[in-house]
Amino acid sequence: MKIVAICGAGVGTSAILKVNAERALGRLGISADVVASDVAGLATTGTDAQVILTSPELVERIPRTNADVIVVDNYFDVSELERKLDQALG
């Protein structure tokens, strides 16, 4: 399974999302490949993604997708990520 963490300026805040998403997945016992990308790169990195993680500010910029889009408020709250990933994948 592939999960893409999105940010605006390329490889910035998406790296934090990636690290904490991997932690949350570990807690859930789910194995997945988490990739950091920017909005522009989503066209290539996102085609086979099952889940897209992003900020409330960037949701509208995500092109139409079959992936579940998860909006993360606090990038440092692993529990929030765990809850939302569990809802989407569980």
Add this chain to the structure above:
Amino acid sequence: MPLPPLPDSAIDLGVHAADWRTAVRLAGNALRRSGATRDSYTERMIQVIDEFGAYIVIGPGLALAHARPGPDVLADGLSVVTLATPVVFGHPHNDPVRVVIGLAVETADAHVHSVAELANIFNDPEAIPALANAATAEDVWRVIGATDVPRDVSAPAR
């Protein structure tokens, strides 16, 4: 991978900013003062927010100001600016901002790793309030776990 250096000159505590642009500019000025960036990097950090919105406010009260690597990044660096009065950036959940971290890196790979390192620090919910209330650079270093690595500011700019 360790965080970029956070020298004393890149720490600015309890300063006043009228709006988010000024707050980001202060974080950029701190990066420039420490020798990490040129002024144009500061403007690029502001452009990121103009273009993509306040998504850089990644936790309650914390903004991570940054732009892509470029020729105006002279060395990897961090800056920390705390605001005397919290400033609204326009984030639906994490406003108002009390701490602005400026981040500049020379390569995209370094960017990924150093930002990931910040996740380890701020996963502790106490870290943002501790930074916001820091009175001295030592208080900041205690939270960030960084050290005051002196940078050779006499080196010619590339």
